[in-house]
Amino acid sequence: MCAAPLDAPHRHLLDLAARELRCACRPCSVLFAQPREAPSAEEGGGGRYRLVPDRRWLLDDFDLDDATWDELGIPVRMAFLFHDAAAGRTALFYPSPGGPVESPLEPALWRRLEEANPVLRRLTPDVEALLVNRTGAAAEHWIVPVDDCYRLVGLLRTHWKGLAGGPRVWDAVGGFFTELRQGSAIVTPAGHPTHIRGGTR
Ligand SMILES: [Zn+2]
Numbered sequence: 340m341c342a343a344p345l346d347a348p349h350r351h352l353l354d355l356a357a358r359e360l361r362c363a364c365r366p367c368s369v370l371f372a373q374p375r376e377a378p379s380a381e382e383g384g385g386g387r388y389r390l391v392p393d394r395r396w397l398l399d400d401f402d403l404d405d406a407t408w409d410e411l412g413i414p415v416r417m418a419f420l421f422h423d424a425a426a427g428r429t430a431l432f433y434p435s436p437g438g439p440v441e442s443p444l445e446p447a448l449w450r451r452l453e454e455a456n457p458v459l460r461r462l463t464p465d466v467e468a469l470l471v472n473r474t475g476a477a478a479e480h481w482i483v484p485v486d487d488c489y490r491l492v493g494l495l496r497t498h499w500k501g502l503a504g505g506p507r508v509w510d511a512v513g514g515f516f517t518e519l520r521q522g523s524a525i526v527t528p529a530g531h532p533t534h535i536r537g538g539t540r
Contacts, residue, residue: 340367340388351486352388353466355425360391360486391466391484397523399533401480402455408473410448416473417512419488420444422464434492436499458482458530472516474509479516481523491515 340352343364350368351360363371371390411418411431418433431444453459459469461482468488472479494515498508525533 340364343367350393351391351484353391353485354388355465356387360489361388363390389466391486392463393484394467394482395484395487395519395523396458396482396526396532397520398456398458398480398482399525399527401458401528403452403471403478403480407448407452408471411442411444413442416475417491418442418471419468419483419485419491420449420471421466421468421485422462424464432488434488434495436495436504438496439489439492456528458526458528461530474512474516477516479520481519482526483519487519 340361340363343366345362345364349365350363352363352367352371353360368390371388413431413433415433415435418431420429420431422428423430428446429444429449431442432439433442434440459482462469466485467482468485470481470483470488470491472481491512494511495504495508498511499505500507527533
């Protein structure tokens with residue numbers, strides 16, 4: 340965002356116009372945290388950037404059955420969904436070795452998910468995503484900062500080999516979800532934290 344040197348763990352700002360993430364130093368993060376806390380109905384020039392939050396919730400007892408998952412029509416076992424405020428809709432993406440791929444999402448299907456899982460109403464538009472992991476035997480659902488989703492996409496881009504990905508990419512994906520589990524609060528379908536794992540979030 341500015342020319343300041345960055346610490347290894349740092350926050351990101353989403354450029355809403357370009358839909359790109361920009362690395363932010365601590366003062367920039369603090370500066371841009373304010374409009375999010377007091378959002379104006381009509382964002383002016385100051386509304387171009389939004390600070391990506393850093394909460395990570397593992398959603399306990401999330402209601403997404405196999406039939407609904409199949410309806411999403413995703414060719415891999417991972418997906419992420421977020422509200423696109425400018426477009427006024429929820430967008431569905433999945434990670435691929437070629438980058439994030441958008442897939443059509445029926446608005447009615449999203450409404451059904453929201454009704455079954457009221458915690459989804461807590462998603463901050465544009466900067467937080469519902470992340471679904473069905474790799475291996477997993478059936479896990481998270482609310483995560485969108486930059487986590489792009490980090491996952493980056494792992495596929497970097498480590499994917501051949502047709503099935505190869506062992507390195509699946510090790511990397513497994514490590515990503517292990518780390519996410521360790522840094523997440525466990526939250527009930529209504530949006531109440533049950534306990535915090537491994538962190539202070
Ligand atoms: Zn800065």
